[in-house]
Amino acid sequence: MRKFNIPHKFELITIIELYAQWIREGKLKVNSDWNKEIGAKFTVQDPCNIARKSGSNKIVDDLRFVVKTVVGEENFIDTVPNRINNFCCGGGGGALQAGFPEQRRAYGKIKYDQIMATGADYVIAPCHNCHGQIEDIGHHYGGNYHVVHLWTILCLAMGCLADTERTYLGPDLAEVGL
Amino acid sequence: MVEAIKIDRLDVELKDEVLDKIPDANFDLCLTCGTCTGGCPATEQFGMDPRKLIRMLNFGMDDEIIKSDWKWVCSMCGRCQLACPMNINIPKLIFNIRNKVPRDKRPRGILGSCDQHIRTGSAMGAAKEDFEFTVLDVAEEIREDHAGFEDLEVTVDRVGAQMVLNQNSREPVTEPEEMGPLWKVLHTVGADWTYPSVMWAGENYCMFLADDEGWKYIIEEFVLHVDNNLKSPLVVNTE
Ligand code: SF4
Numbered sequence: 001m002r003k004f005n006i007p008h009k010f011e012l013i014t015i016i017e018l019y020a021q022w023i024r025e026g027k028l029k030v031n032s033d034w035n036k037e038i039g040a041k042f043t044v045q046d047p048c049n050i051a052r053k054s055g056s057n058k059i060v061d062d063l064r065f066v067v068k069t070v071v072g073e074e075n076f077i078d079t080v081p082n083r084i085n086n087f088c089c090g091g092g093g094g095a096l097q098a099g100f101p102e103q104r105r106a107y108g109k110i111k112y113d114q115i116m117a118t119g120a121d122y123v124i125a126p127c128h129n130c131h132g133q134i135e136d137i138g139h140h141y142g143g144n145y146h147v148v149h150l151w152t153i154l155c156l157a158m159g160c161l162a163d164t165e166r167t168y169l170g171p172d173l174a175e176v177g178l
Numbered sequence: 179m180v181e182a183i184k185i186d187r188l189d190v191e192l193k194d195e196v197l198d199k200i201p202d203a204n205f206d207l208c209l210t211c212g213t214c215t216g217g218c219p220a221t222e223q224f225g226m227d228p229r230k231l232i233r234m235l236n237f238g239m240d241d242e243i244i245k246s247d248w249k250w251v252c253s254m255c256g257r258c259q260l261a262c263p264m265n266i267n268i269p270k271l272i273f274n275i276r277n278k279v280p281r282d283k284r285p286r287g288i289l290g291s292c293d294q295h296i297r298t299g300s301a302m303g304a305a306k307e308d309f310e311f312t313v314l315d316v317a318e319e320i321r322e323d324h325a326g327f328e329d330l331e332v333t334v335d336r337v338g339a340q341m342v343l344n345q346n347s348r349e350p351v352t353e354p355e356e357m358g359p360l361w362k363v364l365h366t367v368g369a370d371w372t373y374p375s376v377m378w379a380g381e382n383y384c385m386f387l388a389d390d391e392g393w394k395y396i397i398e399e400f401v402l403h404v405d406n407n408l409k410s411p412l413v414v415n416t417e
């Protein structure tokens with residue numbers, strides 16, 4: 001809309017900012033009790049669009065606030081570098097459908113190494129391109145992490161994640177709260 | 179005797195053309211410091227890197243630039259520009275190089291997704307009727323089977339809802355059950371929301387394809403629908 005100067009009356013916001021707002025307002029009552037004993041470790045992928053390209057760390061800081069609230073501060077391990085200076089996963093810009101898988105995976109090797117260095121069991125990828133690419137490089141390079149949507153972990157923490165909604169969870173979390 | 183290259187005699191058509199569109203792209207200010215290249219994950223693929231690209235652009239090596247497939251490996255992530263001391267706009271340069279390739283010669287996967295989106299409202303080709311059918315169907319299942327969500331409400335095109343949500347088409351098309359957790363969160367906080375039937379999908383392959391016209395069309399249709407028909411004050415990007 002900015003690029004084409006298309007006038008619009010509505011305001012544009014991301015769901016991540018809303019999750020954070022709802023948690024702060026107490027509307028979304030979530031905590032990390034479910035993960036206290038299990039201690040599953042999480043990291044996040046900062047999608048370029050909401051990190052660097054949004055011009056500030058606001059949304060990705062909200063993302064960290066939400067993730068830490070639901071998995072526990074001690075179970076969150078950040079990548080280095082991160083947020084506005086994060087490495088792109090290599091799936092963006094159409095790369096996943098551009099037809100150069102060898103180059104796309106070579107690009108993603110940096111991301112893969114970053115994730116492996118965190119030692120996390122789970123990567124929260126709030127963007128579908130990132131989700132697809134991070135799963136693919138995980139399989140390709142032999143990583144043993146799982147890639148999950150943020151809403152999956154939110155519902156897990158809320159205790160309302162149905163058995164049909166657990167496709168992306170590993171065996172350690174597959175039964176939690178059922 | 180080696181002759182010095184006379185810069186004023188260089189033919190730099192591509193550079194001039196792109197600078198016409200993005201006057202503040204700063205290509206002439208490149209210090210050749212290599213900061214961009216050091217931090218770019220696409221460096222070395224197809225023998226290219228961002229500094230080299232700017233050099234080639236400034237030397238007028240237009241054919242080589244346009245021919246290289248590197249423009250589809252660079253993800254236009256913007257990391258180079260953030261680090262560049264001269265704020266050189268490499269991502270937009272890439273976009274404009276992609277734009278130089280005849281539309282039907284651009285990668286088939288991206289092209290197909292862009293065309294589908296223009297035609298049906300989503301890159302995976304699910305028309306609005308299919309989308310509406312799927313979400314209402316999944317919502318019904320949740321109401322029946324998931325305790326605590328008997329009065330879950332999911333609507334398409336509900337006029338006056340406080341927020342309009344987009345949805346990546348991967349969910350309704352290939353894994354509809356993944357929409358449930360999102361709806362449960364919205365339900366729990368009492369959000370007043372709806373999906374739009376027009377250009378409901380969150381992805382935008384026409385942007386990746388560097389198809390200005392298609393991209394603009396998709397956004398215009400969406401804006402018109404939300405502003406004029408749904409009249410919602412808030413649009414929520416779900417990714
Ligand atoms: S970082 Fe900027 S100035 Fe340095 S080589 Fe790259 S484009 Fe040129």
Ligand code: SF4
Nearest residue numbers: 218252253255256258
């Ligand atoms: S925008 Fe392209 S050139 Fe710049 S850092 Fe990202 S992948 Fe590299």
